Amino acid sequence: MDRRWSYLCLLLLCLSFLAGCWDRRELEERASVLAIAIDAGGEDEERYRVTVQIPIPIKIAGSSGQGGGGNSNAVKVMSVTGRTITDATNNLQLRLNQRLFLGHTRVVAISEEIAREGIADILDGFRREALIRRLLWPIIVRGKASSLLEIKPELAQIPVVFIMDLVENGRKMGTIPDKTLGDYLNETSNKSMQPFLNYVEATKREVKWIGTAIFHDHKMVGSLTPIETWSLLQLRDQKRGGDVIMPLAGEEDAYVTLRPRFVDTNLTIRPNISKGGGLEAVFACEVQGDIMEYVPGHMRFASPEEFIRVMQKELKQELEKRAKHMVTKLKKHNSDILKLGLHLRSYHFRDYWSHHDWNKAFKDFPIRVEYTIKLRRLGMEMQQ
Amino acid sequence: MKRQDSGSQRYGFTTWQQTCLITSTLIGVGVLTLPRTATSHLLEAGWMAPIVGSLGAYYSIWMIAKLSRRFPGMTFVEYSPLVWASKESPKLGKLLSLPWIFIYLSFIYVATGMVSRIFGEVVVTSVLLNTPLEVIMMTMFLLAFFLSLHEVDVVARVNEILFPLIIFPVLFIAIASFQKADWSYIFPLIRVSGKSIFEGAYEAVYSFSGFEIMLIYYAFSQHKAGKEKAGIVGILITMVVYTLIVVAGITVFGYEELQRLTWPTLELVKTTQVPGLILERLESAFLAVWVAAVFTTVANAYYAVIYGLRQCFNKGILFQRIASAFLFIPLFFIALLPQNIVEIFQISSYLGIGNLVLNLGVPTMYWIVLFLRGKARVPKERKADG
Numbered sequence: 174m175d176r177r178w179s180y181l182c183l184l185l186l187c188l189s190f191l192a193g194c195w196d197r198r199e200l201e202e203r204a205s206v207l208a209i210a211i212d213a214g215g216e217d218e219e220r221y222r223v224t225v226q227i228p229i230p231i232k233i234a235g236s237s238g239q240g241g242g243g244n245s246n247a248v249k250v251m252s253v254t255g256r257t258i259t260d261a262t263n264n265l266q267l268r269l270n271q272r273l274f275l276g277h278t279r280v281v282a283i284s285e286e287i288a289r290e291g292i293a294d295i296l297d298g299f300r301r302e303a304l305i306r307r308l309l310w311p312i313i314v315r316g317k318a319s320s321l322l323e324i325k326p327e328l329a330q331i332p333v334v335f336i337m338d339l340v341e342n343g344r345k346m347g348t349i350p351d352k353t354l355g356d357y358l359n360e361t362s363n364k365s366m367q368p369f370l371n372y373v374e375a376t377k378r379e380v381k382w383i384g385t386a387i388f389h390d391h392k393m394v395g396s397l398t399p400i401e402t403w404s405l406l407q408l409r410d411q412k413r414g415g416d417v418i419m420p421l422a423g424e425e426d427a428y429v430t431l432r433p434r435f436v437d438t439n440l441t442i443r444p445n446i447s448k449g450g451g452l453e454a455v456f457a458c459e460v461q462g463d464i465m466e467y468v469p470g471h472m473r474f475a476s477p478e479e480f481i482r483v484m485q486k487e488l489k490q491e492l493e494k495r496a497k498h499m500v501t502k503l504k505k506h507n508s509d510i511l512k513l514g515l516h517l518r519s520y521h522f523r524d525y526w527s528h529h530d531w532n533k534a535f536k537d538f539p540i541r542v543e544y545t546i547k548l549r550r551l552g553m554e555m556q557q
Numbered sequence: 558m559k560r561q562d563s564g565s566q567r568y569g570f571t572t573w574q575q576t577c578l579i580t581s582t583l584i585g586v587g588v589l590t591l592p593r594t595a596t597s598h599l600l601e602a603g604w605m606a607p608i609v610g611s612l613g614a615y616y617s618i619w620m621i622a623k624l625s626r627r628f629p630g631m632t633f634v635e636y637s638p639l640v641w642a643s644k645e646s647p648k649l650g651k652l653l654s655l656p657w658i659f660i661y662l663s664f665i666y667v668a669t670g671m672v673s674r675i676f677g678e679v680v681v682t683s684v685l686l687n688t689p690l691e692v693i694m695m696t697m698f699l700l701a702f703f704l705s706l707h708e709v710d711v712v713a714r715v716n717e718i719l720f721p722l723i724i725f726p727v728l729f730i731a732i733a734s735f736q737k738a739d740w741s742y743i744f745p746l747i748r749v750s751g752k753s754i755f756e757g758a759y760e761a762v763y764s765f766s767g768f769e770i771m772l773i774y775y776a777f778s779q780h781k782a783g784k785e786k787a788g789i790v791g792i793l794i795t796m797v798v799y800t801l802i803v804v805a806g807i808t809v810f811g812y813e814e815l816q817r818l819t820w821p822t823l824e825l826v827k828t829t830q831v832p833g834l835i836l837e838r839l840e841s842a843f844l845a846v847w848v849a850a851v852f853t854t855v856a857n858a859y860y861a862v863i864y865g866l867r868q869c870f871n872k873g874i875l876f877q878r879i880a881s882a883f884l885f886i887p888l889f890f891i892a893l894l895p896q897n898i899v900e901i902f903q904i905s906s907y908l909g910i911g912n913l914v915l916n917l918g919v920p921t922m923y924w925i926v927l928f929l930r931g932k933a934r935v936p937k938e939r940k941a942d943g
Contacts (some may be wrong), residue, residue, distance in 0.1 A: 300817070303683045307828045355828045362814035512741070519601075519744030527748075 192448040201230050203274040207248070208333040210318035211258065211295055218344060219254035221287070223261035224319035225273075226250050246556040247330045250322050256345040258298045276304040280333050281354070284318035285372075288386060288393035293361075295392075299354065306493045307355030311338055313372045313393060320375040327378075334446075336380055340371060347412035348403065349382055355388055361391060365514035365531060369405075372396050387508045394506040401499040408456045408496060408542065409511050412427050417450075421490045427469035431488050432547070433462040436447045445539055452525055453514055453539040460492065463550040477551075485546040509535045562767050569779030572787045574713040577720040579618070579768050584723055584798060585854030586675040587764030590902070591799055592806025592821040594764075599757035600812045602747050607799035609754060610761035611792055613913050618768050619918035625775035625784055627927070630675075633772035634868040640923050640932075657919055661769065666839055666884075668683035668766060668908050669769065669858040670891035673697050675901060676851045677892075683823060684844055694892055698885045701856040704861050704879035708874065712860055716853055723850040723857060724798065726843055730822070731801040734829045738808035739928060743919025747820075763909025767854060768792065770861040817843045819898065859888075892933055 201495030210224040232247045251268065255261025266273050281299070283292055292311075299305045314321050322332060329335035343349025352370050360368035372386040384398045385405070397405060413433040421427035438458045445453035464484065474480040503510060514535065519525045570578070628636035637649030637658055677693040685693065704712060730823045749757075769789070775784050806821050809828065817823050824888030863884065866878045895901045927933045 266593040303686070307824065308830070353828075355824075358808055358817075359814045362817060364813060502868045515739075515741050522745035522748055 179514060191358050196417040202271055204269050204271040205274045205277045207277060207331065208280040208282065208322055209278060210322050211287055212284045212318045213286050218256055220256055220259055221258060222252060222254045223258060224250060224252040224322055225265060226333055233330055247331065251492045252319060258295055275302060278305065279309050279329065281313060281316045282307060284320040284323040285313055285393065287462045288313050291392040293391040308353050311354055311370050313370050315383065321373065321380060324375050324380050325378055339382065343382065348405060348415045351480045355357055365518045366512055367508040369510045374503060386507055387510055389506065389508045392494055397499060397502065401502065404499040406460055410439055411436050411438050417488065419488060420470060424469050429464065429484060429514040430466035431462045432465045435461040442517065442521055453541060458542065459545040459547065461547045461549055463552055464548060465552055466532050470474045481548050486549055488546045489544045492544045493542055500540050504536050507536050515518055570713045570777045570886060572781055572782040572784065574717050575778060575782065575787035577716045578713060578774055579771060580769055580786060581720055581723050581853035582767040582792045582857045583765060583795040584850050586672050586851060586858060587728060588678060588802060589822045591761065592765050592803050593815050593818060594760040594805060595757065595803045596759055596812040598753045599749055601743050601807065602749065603807055603812060604800050604803045605754060606757045606761035606805060608929050609758035611765050611796040613917055614765045614768060614792050617916040617920060618771065618792060619770055619785055620924060622775060622784040622788045622918055624923055628859035630776055632776040632868055634865050640753045640926055658869060665769065665858050666862045666888065667891055669855055670888045671905050671908060672851065673855050674892040674895065677822060678898060678901065684841060687742050694889065697855055700852055701859045702881050702885060704856045705860050706878050709864065712857060719853055720723050720850045722846055723853065726846045727798050727802060729842060730807040730826050730829060733831065734805045734809050734825050737828065740808055742808050742811045759910060762913050763905050766909055767858060770857055773861040773864055812923050825880045
């Protein structure tokens with residue numbers, strides 16, 4: 174009797190190895206959308222034109238022996254219109270043999286035209302969809318958003334991967350802000366700050382990062398150039414930003430290049446002495462860096478000490494000028510992406526925040542930027 | 558191990574087992590919504606909600622532990638008649654105690670239904686999108702049923718084993734998400750009125766319900782085990798975990814965004830990146846482990862109800878097995894009563910406050926009755942000799 178039972182148990186145990194997933198879906202059996210581009214629709218009712226990029230697994234090199242021919246057709250780009258974003262994706266489904274799958278979406282490209290009208294409506298669907306990851310990158314595209322999906326970068330098989338690498342690398346180098354969907358959503362919900370997103374431009378073959386798009390209440394109000402963005406990154410996130418190439422005063426074709434290595438920013442709120450009354454924000458930013466290039470061959474200083482002293486002073490002025498320019502622009506657009514409002518709300522709630530409307534007050538809030546440059550090395554060159 | 562049908566034979570729970578029992582029962586579905594509910598009134602200071610909200614629980618568990626110490630080796634169902642009437646009139650005692658037993662058991666029963674419903678909702682909305690809610694709930698019930706087939710010592714061991722599996726993922730998520738944290742979000746430390754602190758704490762109370770099952774389980778404590786210690790430590794661990802997860806939620810999202818997230822902790826998991834991209838989609842792994850947390854909540858509570866009934870009717874393990882199979886049917890329909898997600902959160906909020914009232918009220922009442930009847934102390938037997 175016992176024996177028979179143990180045989181039965183063994184048999185049942187073996188059965189468990191045969192188990193599988195009854196509703197499995199193979200990778201090829203779903204249309205994974207890697208990127209979505211959203212443009213204005215044009216036709217009367219259809220507000221949006223949605224373009225998606227779907228990779229064709231079999232055509233991607235390495236996935237199977239035969240693949241990897243040209244990289245031109247490793248992806249399929251499809252375009253539909255709809256009254257809402259979900260409406261458009263539903264319309265797209267009508268044209269696809271497999272089920273659309275948004276779980277792998279990494280980039281949402283939004284055209285500047287739409288962004289200037291406001292993107293709250295677009296993101297509502299993304300907010301509700303459980304598959305959408307908060308880590309995906311919304312990107313604002315100058316011109317048509319779909320152009321971003323149609324580039325043929327050649328360096329990567331799938332255009333979206335190229336764009337992702339571009340942003341990812343820039344993030345690692347500290348030159349491109351890492352603005353995810355989650356950041357955007359947090360910053361729009363938060364009453365003390367405004368969001369900003371990466372801003373790119375796509376030509377037929379290539380894509381180029383051209384700075385950041387700044388927002389106010391879900392509407393794009395302006396943009397920052399790369400140089401302004403680097404000032405912003407230094408002040409806001411203590412990221413190093415790109416190389417600073419400064420023309421030297423009084424010389425033609427004379428430039429000095431600073432490569433920031435470490436940036437340390439302290440934001441303090443002080444009583445405003447110069448203009449009497451009120452508060453003033455002071456960003457004290459310390460940049461440690463190296464001289465990477467110095468190209469007026471003939472200009473020489475008396476001593477290396479002198480060279481470093483002069484350069485530190487001039488670079489300080491240059492960086493302060495840039496930061497000031499950036500702050501003026503932000504004030505013009507009334508968009509506090511510096512996290513200054515958050516700082517005021519957190520640390521000066523009773524003496525400032527509770528009786529000011531930041532939406533109006535930011536414009537006139539005095540902001541001062543003080544750079545400290547510390548040149549550490551001169552590269553491999555010892556002479557100035 | 559010898560199996561006996563009468564409830565009198567006790568398998569000793571160690572202090573640690575009791576701690577695990579309490580902590581793993583408390584940590585369940587509440588942890589997924591806590592960052593949102595805690596910040597709804599307290600805003601940036603939401604992390605205070607679990608701390609203030611647990612105060613009642615400490616007091617209550619202490620009283621429950623003391624009750625159990627007064628009647629060692631007895632469950633709530635067994636000692637209730639002794640509280641209400643003397644030993645000579647068991648009928649009267651039974652009659653007077655029945656309403657309280659009934660209220661308690663049915664309350665735990667309904668709460669269990671709601672927990673499994675919320676569990677089902679999470680799974681349906683985030684991972685198994687095409688699976689019917691009913692199926693998910695039924696699988697959870699099946700697990701709980703399986704546990705109910707066994708004697709009570711199994712419950713303790715299951716909880717002891719699952720305890721690290723519940724604590725560490727939640728702790729890991731809370732700590733790993735600190736790399737994205739912006740600490741400015743939790744300042745100003747306090748800006749709301751004192752009244753709001755209690756309103757905010759009230760929202761967190763639901764997450765601290767469930768320890769009342771110790772009314773049953775304390776009876777199986779080892780002779781030397783520290784019941785009060787187990788209770789306090791159990792709730793303390795839960796409170797620390799909750800506070801950490803709320804702090805993580807606030808510092809990553811900010812309180813405004815938290816208000817817009819249905820399952821803030823799940824979103825927290827989604828935004829947390831493990832360095833090195835070992836696991837890119839952490840939420841599936843987290844939910845898989847989180848099933849254990851819900852299982853201990855549902856199964857412990859359900860077991861307590863079934864065991865209470867078994868003692869109520871003075872029956873053996875066979876009754877327990879049959880009852881546990883049949884009682885799932887009404888539970889299933891109770892769980893399906895709320896029509897939408899808003900209703901679910903509303904009901905769970907009511908359950909939380911009802912639970913607090915019950916847990917503070919009934920033990921206090923029992924003690925008052927014991928004092929009035931002059932039975933607050935265990936009668937000393939040696940005196941009779943002298």
